[in-house]
Amino acid sequence: MAVKTKPGAATLPLNEILGGDCIEVMNGLPEGSVDLIFADPPYNLQLRGDLHRPDNSRVDAVDDAWDQFASFATYDKFTREWLAAARRLLKPNGAIWVIGSYHNIFRVGAALQDAGFWILNDVVWRKSNPMPNFRGKRFTNAHETMIWASKSEGAKYTFNYEALKTLNEGLQMRSDWVLPICTGHERLKDANGDKAHPTQKPESLLHRVMVGSTNPGDVVLDPFFGTGTTGAVAKMLGRSFIGIERDAGYREAATARLARVRKFEGAVLETSTSKRAEPRVPFGQLVERGLLRPGEVLVSPRGQAAKVRVDGSLVSAEHRGSIHQVGALLEGAPSCNGWTYWQFKREGRLIPIDLLRQQLRAEMGQRPS
């Protein structure tokens, strides 16, 4: 499936895996067209005698500081180039996730900041079943680090706070996630029964990333697609994906995998919504609609009274203004949510005015509550 973004613009290939170098491919896609980028770039692992540059050339010796610096410089150049191409593709309110280990994540994080991305959190994937450190010379390397960043400072990134809070059983989601590594049936094998990709990420990780920072229908791009975990989870969750992968073997494994993935049905993709998403109800509407009469008395939690005026403002013994303003003044607080602060009387009982707001919203037919 391919979608024209606008007449004359390059097309945006959705739910496809594109072959080739990710920087070149990204530069051929239309600017500002992607909601989220998830990137799992090469880690630049400096294993003795087996160091490869990002362009796959081999580094001969890494036994002096100059060589170290040369390899870091090469890696930095590569990092800054793909990050620039990725940033160009993002919509203004888009965001990026990058995962890495201590070998590369500090280079990546600094490059992100230098490119103008605005870091929102670093998130630690704490592996519940990491590989032990066999030689006992260091700590068990039991985590990887993800950086979540918006395209620029002040951008309105997507964050499904309530959905994540629900996933975490009612507590707000923290910056450390405990999840197992990818093993068992989920781990793709090649014809020989060996693992198809050396660093396949668990779907649970991508699930949380996408539930938290995309909405159904969003476009998610992965420039280092590998065997397609990003695409698989995107498909399940009703998001569109664009994969870029240089290696034909990985593309093949990913294509077969994606064909097997089934999309979840519509209703279950919905997540818990926040109050912020509810339609606004001006307090004055309660008066207009006769749910509260002008002159009626509202009562604060501490028993202070204020009268409702015809324009929906309040007047107390000493203050006048909106329900929020009078509440804040009475409490000496910088702000106050009048909806949850005030109550009214019916048949001798005190009832929160927020109940009336919910009633109005229900009548408006916007949301069942």
Added chain:
Amino acid sequence: MAVKTKPGAATLPLNEILGGDCIEVMNGLPEGSVDLIFADPPYNLQLRGDLHRPDNSRVDAVDDAWDQFASFATYDKFTREWLAAARRLLKPNGAIWVIGSYHNIFRVGAALQDAGFWILNDVVWRKSNPMPNFRGKRFTNAHETMIWASKSEGAKYTFNYEALKTLNEGLQMRSDWVLPICTGHERLKDANGDKAHPTQKPESLLHRVMVGSTNPGDVVLDPFFGTGTTGAVAKMLGRSFIGIERDAGYREAATARLARVRKFEGAVLETSTSKRAEPRVPFGQLVERGLLRPGEVLVSPRGQAAKVRVDGSLVSAEHRGSIHQVGALLEGAPSCNGWTYWQFKREGRLIPIDLLRQQLRAEMGQRPS
């Protein structure tokens, strides 16, 4: 106490707090004389305005002048200069620890690598009691990152593998440490009863660092000494310290604190961690982990059905919410333990979802780390 390192060399002032700029002071100390450096540099937080809790109280932020930098370039220059001075002081087999947050740690990590340090691990301090995210706009910032690096590649750094394994109840120490933040009696207060330093680190953190990467009698230098946690733990554990601190008020508080510290005799005991109860498993993890599929039907004891959604909430014919909420609504009860209430179907048989929770717990292991 001051010790001559060798004839004609500058003296090494041990167990003292030196005033002044850390770069200048370090450059005045003898080269290659220190076993370990622990550094807690300014994080360059870049806070914008005030932040209030939902109860309208104001958060006492880190707005001190010492944390203000004009730009990343300014911060980088500062970082590279103090790291160069620090590296010069280290013995060839010495090591460094630096702690930071996502605001600065990527700059620090890249600078460490560029300076020739060799990263051994990044270690995540997972806070058991972090400050929440009050506005619900990001993940709870629940961890900080430490980088542990040797002076150069191939150096024979100190690592007390067995001691750390013992600290961790016989399991290899991992790269993620769960420790509480510094509060209560340990937190130093000034004459007004306010915190003496805005970012005092817990002694438990330094305890683990020093038990793991120094030996008794070693010299530990802290160029950002603050109120002296590094010195206090060094003294307890029979290590020597050198503190450098610019602020006279912090030096005074640290001096008083150090006078009260008593050196441990005999066995070194870890007191900060206690065995936790069974780990809480959010229901949403069963969905993320693929143990239950979104859209799958759960069945109540009375045969009522509810569908699982992607965020781990349930939706039935009439209700939606958590497994506990929907259970309570269906029963008309004030509360309900969803774990023991709901069942799912496998091969025609009904199985309690609690079985899946037990499965997850078994995978997670239940060790403190």
Added chain:
DNA sequence: GGTGAAGATGAATCTCCTG
């Protein structure tokens, strides 16, 4: 004095729409 409720607080890059 003991118990429990209520208050305080922690390295935080913490809103969004309308006029």
Added chain:
DNA sequence: ACAGGAGATTCATCTTCAC
């Protein structure tokens, strides 16, 4: 662009105070 107003938002732990 900027100012102002609406209104949404917290978890674990320790201290203080009432009973």
